[in-house]
Amino acid sequence: MxxxxxxxxxxxxxxxxxxxxxxxxxxxxxxxxxxxxxxxxxxxxxxxxxxxxxxxxxxxxxxxxxxxxxxxxxxxxxxxxxxxxxxxxxxxxxxxxxxxxxxxxxxxxxxxxxxxxxxxxxxxxxxxxxxxxxxxxxxxxxxxxQVMRRDGAQVGDDIYVTGTLGDAAQGLKLLQSAQALTAGQQTMIDRLERPQPRVEAGLALRHLAHSAIDLSDGLLADLGHILTQSGVGATLQLDQLPLSAELRAVMGDDKDWSRIVSAGDDYELCLTLPVACREAVAGVARQLSLPISRVGCIEADPGLRCFDQQGEPWHPPQLGFDHFSTS
Amino acid sequence: MxxxxxxxxxxxxxxxxxxxxxxxxxxxxxxxxxxxxxxxxxxxxxxxxxxxxxxxxxxxxxxxxxxxxxxxxxxxxxxxxxxxxxxxxxxxxxxxxxxxxxxxxxxxxxxxxxxxxxxxxxxxxxxxxxxxxxxxxxxxxxxxxQVMRRDGAQVGDDIYVTGTLGDAAQGLKLLQSAQALTAGQQTMIDRLERPQPRVEAGLALRHLAHSAIDLSDGLLADLGHILTQSGVGATLQLDQLPLSAELRAVMGDDKDWSRIVSAGDDYELCLTLPVACREAVAGVARQLSLPISRVGCIEADPGLRCFDQQGEPWHPPQLGFDHFSTS
Known part of the structure; x- marks a missing residue:
């Protein structure tokens, strides 16, 4: 020192x-x-x-x-x-x-x-x-x-995310727009500037979860690490992704999923747990007053398949955030 | 990662x-x-x-x-x-x-x-x-x-330093002068740019030493931490400070002690050991082919007293290096 x-x-x-x-x-x-x-x-x-x-x-x-x-x-x-x-x-x-x-x-x-x-x-x-x-x-x-690693996901696991996604990215957009802010908008800036680490959720689920990662670079990029390192694939149901009321209001009916799945800086957890743990997960969510949403499942077939609210396949235009990208 | x-x-x-x-x-x-x-x-x-x-x-x-x-x-x-x-x-x-x-x-x-x-x-x-x-x-x-802390020095301990002091500071001076370099001068620049951490000396002496610190900010400043934290004082014999042949040649007869005792970046160790360990220290020095020089002793009287080659008290003009100093 x-x-x-x-x-x-x-x-x-x-x-x-x-x-x-x-x-x-x-x-x-x-x-x-x-x-x-x-x-x-x-x-x-x-x-x-x-x-x-x-x-x-x-x-x-x-x-x-x-x-x-x-x-x-x-x-x-x-x-x-x-x-x-x-x-x-x-x-x-x-x-x-x-x-x-x-x-x-x-x-x-x-x-x-x-x-x-x-x-x-x-x-x-x-x-x-x-x-x-x-x-x-x-x-x-x-x-x-009890440790939760990225390489432990198993075929048949449910995929969960804590909290809500995309608020921090919306907060960044608001800061860049330099307009006067409403209270709801300030919430999203707080999500960017004062993220709440999900330490309690990690401690409460570690004896049950097969794998976990925190969402710093966006769900697709980060879940992608779990899939690659575990040697599995997954299906995501986009309409199950948890969005805050504030973000829903901003996005309206036409959901731009690419914004949500590639939004960084949320610092929520993405975890995979066996189906038998659904009740336990719901109990932890209640106990912590924290949404823990089931958004998809782990499959043997490699790669990540996304489906929108109509059940149609959806393909992401980009993945996450790269500090050295030249774009 | x-x-x-x-x-x-x-x-x-x-x-x-x-x-x-x-x-x-x-x-x-x-x-x-x-x-x-x-x-x-x-x-x-x-x-x-x-x-x-x-x-x-x-x-x-x-x-x-x-x-x-x-x-x-x-x-x-x-x-x-x-x-x-x-x-x-x-x-x-x-x-x-x-x-x-x-x-x-x-x-x-x-x-x-x-x-x-x-x-x-x-x-x-x-x-x-x-x-x-x-x-x-x-x-x-x-x-x-076996851990060597700064607060363990005891009255009567010998004070040692490994290697030689002041070479890195001389290397910095040479780099700033922008002249063509001799082989001896390159050695001093290497001491600045490629310091050799004294890990082996630390491991070999840890079961014997009462206290230790590494010399990053200069001997006076760093030994000062041992003295303050151990609640003791010390006497230093300046003519016992180990100088490289290259630095002796540069300094000539008129030793500018302030340059030596406030020279940072040497990354040598300063240790205090009981008098009974003198033979053991000499053995470690031989085994590692590393000079380990006795330069003073720990005393009960607080403060640091330096004496030059004539046995005259010597007072330092400044202490170490401060990243935020405004001078």
Whole structure:
């Protein structure tokens, strides 16, 4: 951890970051040495994932600092949710063009909100000067027999998605349009800027689910990873895809399915579970007050087949989001 | 891991990164899911550290890609060395302005050289577009009773440093001067661009040392952390500080100690050990063909006292390197 230097600027950053070091019994040594020392309980696997958010690529330069602090941790927590892991410790590599106390206070407020909710402790980091960029690595734990991998889907599984799809993409469209916003539109921008990682759903379903992935690049692209890695295919019923009332109102009767199935940044979970678990899934959905919608099924025939509300085959024009695409 | 998208650019990056995924028995699942799954042996602590290198701050824009790949991992391995940890797994968050195959091949070659030498496997990462920036997180393991912390120094301990000090700072000065280089000068630039993490020394001394830190910000600043966190003071004998023949030739008779004690980027270790370990330390130095020099001792009186070759007290004008200093 490089933030402890005794200059006024670093002392300031240090002071704000201290609120993120939630005490946990398994943190033997947190911030303040060359490395953190952490205890992984016997029989548990360590689960690690890292995500970077870059200004102008993953967020607009003028986004609220607390939204950014929230999202930087949320996208990593979403990876823990998709593995069925209990998030435990985070590290933060923060590159800042300058030390702006108000910005740092806001960033830490957003980060701390999620960190406290999920009992995640900041155990290390590196703060340096440069173009605004945030890399968070999350560490979690899971029992080996409960982990949800992408390669576990089985023929006959139901396919589920949590929450609703396409709101974040609509939020992005609204931000780009620069019009005054209604309350319903603000909801969709919140879905983009403050995604809710489905950690509880992952923990509640991990002992039942055969596979899972989080939806960061769109349902087709992400479900595609499950299919490829599991060596199976699937059928999707487009009219079963869960849409928010706000998005339904925007889309009207003429459903543009390509917008929904390739919409990124929702950070919902896509899971596959055996048919015998339908009651259990419904129970978890009720318990968490979270829609968990059955949208299709896993089949032996490779590839993904989509059907629209009339039962007609539907073919997607594009897949997901590529940071390096030249289009 | 976000690099697996099926575009030509990502397929290219993926192909190069695959050479970094050294197989290890404790990697249950590496690159290719929402997170990696890793086994931490019973009775071992997990040791994690993260470092970011930003273009124009930590390296010149035109630095060789393989030197950058080397250094990005080296500075993290140095943190493992300072804890006495065995490095095991790395994650890489790479932000690139564009996909340049030659650059990526060079970066991976530099990274792989160190990764293979220390049996470190790349288990996750995130590749995105933006200003060039590299964040590596290293994960290691250490038995709880062998870990070297900053807060363990005891009154009466000898203070040691590995290798030689000040070469990297001299290398930086040479790079800034833009003159043609002699072979001896190239050595100092190599010390800056391709630091050798002292992992073997950390592993060989961890059962003996009371405390350790790696020298990234200069001896005074870094030893200062040991003193503060251990609640002790120290005396340093400046003429005992190990200097390379190349640096001695540059400095001549008039030793500018401030250059040596505040020189960053050497990535040597500073350790404190009881007097009874002098023979053992000499043995490790011989075995590793690495100078390990006794440069002072830990005392009860707080603060750091330096004495020059005439036995006169010497006071440092400045301490270390601050990324956010306005000077």
């Amino acid at each position: 490089k933030i402890e230097k005794e200059t006024p600027e670093f002392a300031l950053i240090n002071q704000y970051f201290k609120q993120l070091t939630t005490p946990r019994q398994d943190v033997v040594l947190g911030v303040g040495d060359d490395a953190a020392l952490l205890q992984v309980a016997e029989d548990n696997l360590l689960v690690v994932s890292v995500d970077t958010l870059v200004s102008g690529v993953h967020f607009f330069e003028d986004v609220a600092a607390d939204a950014l602090g929230h999202k930087a941790l949320a996208v990593n927590l979403s990876d823990m949710a998709a593995m069925g892991a209990e998030p435990s410790w985070a590290t933060l590599a923060l590159t800042l063009p300058e030390v702006d106390e108000k910005w740092i206070a806001g960033f830490c407020r957003g980060f701390a909100g999620l960190a406290n909710r999920f009992n995640v402790s900041l155990v290390g980091g590196d703060t340096t000067r440069g173009p605004l960029s945030i890399t968070v690595q999350i560490h979690g734990v899971v029992a080996q027999h | 976000k690099i697996e998208k099926e575009t030509p650019e990502f397929a290219l990056i993926n192909q190069y990164f695959k050479q970094l995924t050294t197989p290890r028995q404790d990697v249950v699942l590496g690159v290719g899911d929402d997170a990696a799954l890793l086994q931490v042996a019973e009775d071992n602590l997990l040791v994690v550290s993260v470092d970011t290198l930003v273009s124009g701050v930590h390296f010149f824009e035109d630095v060789a890609a393989d030197a950058l790949g080397h250094k990005a991992l080296a500075v993290n391995l140095s943190d493992m060395a300072a804890m006495g940890a065995e490095p095991s797994w790395a994650t890489l968050a790479l932000t690139l302005p564009e996909v340049d195959e030659k650059w990526i091949a060079g970066f991976c070659r530099g990274f792989a050289g160190l990764a293979n030498r220390f049996n470190v496997s790349l288990v996750g990462g995130d590749t995105t577009r933006g200003p060039l920036s590299i964040t590596v997180q290293i994960h290691g393991v250490v038995a709880q009773h």
